[in-house]
Amino acid sequence: MSTPKKLPLLIQKEEGVEYRKQCEHHHECMQAIRLILDGEATTEQIAHFKANINHCLPCIENHNLEVTIRQILCDKIQQKPVPEDLIQSIRTQILNKTSEVK
Template identity: 45%
Template sequence: MKVIQAILDDEATDAEKEHFRTNMDKCIPCIESYRLEKCIKDSLNLKIQKKPCPQSILDTIISKINS
């Protein structure tokens, strides 16, 4: 599952990607998990609006961290 998450987050090493590609066809639970996780991630990316954080909120966060 960690490898699947790393692949979907584009954080997997080349060796992990190759291992997954090589063994994916042999493992039905891996295929199903990959498809489900990818579907969830794609759906969230379509639904979430990416907006910059207002400067006033950033200033508040930074002041609380520094105090």
């Protein structure tokens, strides 16, 4: 069985820091957060996220929510081996369906 993927830590809010209550780039930030957590972000997306995260309360909260959801899913999901005959049956059904479409 493979080792579980290590997830990033939650971002802690600092006392005395003035945080924005609304994010001007919500869609872009959410996309960047997901790509960063998936390990698929570009250097530009990572740079945008790092520049924005220190003062944006919605981004901190959304990042922490995404991390928490992923942690819960990793804790709940059990990786079990799939029987080879089931794999072959699914492949056969897929091949049959794609040949019917042609």
